[in-house]
Amino acid sequence: MYRVDDGEEDDGVPAPRSLVGDVEQSSEHGVLLPELVAHLQTNRTSLRKAWAQRITDARLLSAMTAQEVFTEVTSVYDNYVAVLETGSVEELRRYARDLSERIIPRGVETDEVVGIVLLLRDVLARSLFEKYRDDFELLNRVLDAYEPAANRIANTVAVSFVEQRERVIRQQQDSIRELSTPVLQVRERLLILPIIGILDRPRAQQLTDQLLRGIRTHRAKVVVIDITGVPDVDEAVADHLVKAVDASRLMGANVIITGLSSEIAQTLVTIGVDLTKMNTVGDLQGGIEEAERLLGLQASKSDNAKS
Structure with a gap:
């Protein structure tokens, strides 16, 4: 991507690849990468400042303060250099997950994270152009060693952020479902589960789990x-x-279904649901009255049994 044209003619025929060539290239990368790392460490302060300024100019991470941006820039830069030095992305992956946990709640989007990493790659590449501007052949070899590692780093950060963002979204969806189907204790041994909105299969399963937990917790009848x-x-x-x-x-609890619309009732009949298994009452008020009647009958039966 960054290869420099030195002006010489090219016959258009690709050079043959060989195992020896690959080994030589790998060996050369092993020599050039330490030199590259030394350059990035020596110019750490100026390159961090240049990167932070590019982020500000591009209006990325606008939800964060300038000090917060510079703090994260410092950490990302050091992790970036460490990957180039060691070849391992594990520490960077862990940091990217931690960073994602901090900035996702602030409203930072995926394109911003990818954008700042690409800006860093560009800042570092420009510094290499400046360092090796008098030796195009060496510059191209350095860029050949740098670019695969830079692309791997950018991919690692982007994937880690997306995975963390998806996890946060799933947690938020679960929380919304729980809030939308609360199990309420009206009185001792009596629970109400009001359901509002579309009842799809995952939510229906969650509803059942919440209901059974509520029955066990409140010893509902x-x-x-x-x-x-x-x-x-x-x-x-x-x-x-x-x-x-x-x-x-x-689990020892009677269930009363209320608010059954005519459309839903017809659907249940059409698909063959045995309505005799369901105790249905027209509205919520009627359902509560029926529930209190059942609780009263159970209390009376309990008293008679004791007598």
Whole structure:
């Protein structure tokens, strides 16, 4: 990418590759990379400043203060040089994950992270052009040694950031699902699970897990599941609801379904759901009254048994 044309004619025929050539090139890289590392260490201060200025000019990492940017620039630069020196990206990968955890909540996007790494590659390449400007042949050999390592570093940082960002997004989605399906204790032994929004298969599974945990935690005897805010239910979700009712019964809790719309009721009948397994009541208020009636009957039966 950075190869310099020294002005000589090229017959257009690629030079033959050989194992000996590869070994010689690898050996040369082993000589040139330490020289490159020494150059980057010697000019650490000026190159960091130049990189930080390029980041500011490009308006990247604008969610961070100038001091925060320079602090991270210093750490990334040192990790960058360490990769060139050791050939190992493990430490850089760990740092990239830690950096991602700090800056993703600040609103930093993937293109900004990739952008700053590419800017660093450009700043360092320009410094090499300046250092070896009187020897194009040596400059090309240095760039041949530098470019593969620089590309590997850029790829490592970008992949680490994307992986961390995807993890954060999954955590946020899980938190949103939990907030959108809270298990509420209305009174002793009585829980309400109001469901609002689209009830897809993953959410239905999560709902069942939350419901069973709530029954165990609160030692609930009756649960009211209100689906007034659910626009539609498909066969898979209906199956999850039936399983949630059955599992709740196994844990000693009766389940009352409220807010069943005519459309959802027709869907359940069409797909063959056995509605006799479900205790359904028109609205939430009616469901709570039915739940209190069941709790009262259970209390009366318990008193009679003791007598």
